[in-house]
Amino acid sequence: xxxxxxxxxxxEYVDKKSPNSPILKNCFNAxxxxxxxxxxGQIILLICKARGFDEATSGTIxxxxxxxxxxxxxxxxxxxxxxxxxxxxSLVPITGFANSIVAPSIEYKSEGYVMGxxxxxxxxxxxxxxxxxxxxxIVGIIYLIFNTQGITLx
Numbered sequence: 001x002x003x004x005x006x007x008x009x010x011x012e013y014v015d016k017k018s019p020n021s022p023i024l025k026n027c028f029n030a031x032x033x034x035x036x037x038x039x040x041g042q043i044i045l046l047i048c049k050a051r052g053f054d055e056a057t058s059g060t061i062x063x064x065x066x067x068x069x070x071x072x073x074x075x076x077x078x079x080x081x082x083x084x085x086x087x088x089x090s091l092v093p094i095t096g097f098a099n100s101i102v103a104p105s106i107e108y109k110s111e112g113y114v115m116g117x118x119x120x121x122x123x124x125x126x127x128x129x130x131x132x133x134x135x136x137x138i139v140g141i142i143y144l145i146f147n148t149q150g151i152t153l154x
Contacts, residue, residue: 030089033082037095041066063094070095074102 041062048058073079079099083090090096146152 026087029085030087032089033086034089037066037090066094067098070098071102074099075106 044062044065045058048061049055053061070079073082079090079095080103083096083099091099
């Protein structure tokens with residue numbers, strides 16, 4: 001019976017020493033920071049449309065600008081601080097994906113540009129990119145086959 005009492009005492013000790021997670025505060029921070037990022041993207045989109053770009057081109061410009069800003073802030077170690085503060089609010093938009101590519105490459109810069117930056121750049125995002133590229137190739141081939149046979153896809 002000694003081990004069970006010891007486990008209970010240890011669990012009480014851990015519960016007493018462990019800080020409570022401020023879930024409501026974390027959710028609020030994720031909400032407003034993610035909303036701020038998306039609002040900034042929307043403002044860029046509206047500016048692009050006002051300049052005469054179509055919807056697709058404007059969306060591409062927004063993506064490029066947000067990815068560039070995210071990569072720049074990651075290189076200055078600012079995006080990581082935003083990520084710690086906002087959690088998923090900064091990681092869900094496209095900025096989080098840019099951060100996941102840039103952060104490992106910066107971390108391994110000391111190993112050189114080829115073996116460090118080049119090889120570590122896709123450590124986290126690599127599987128996602130490989131899956132996306134392979135899936136798009138397969139869908140493209142299927143689309144090509146259907147088109148050459150005169151079958152139209154809706």
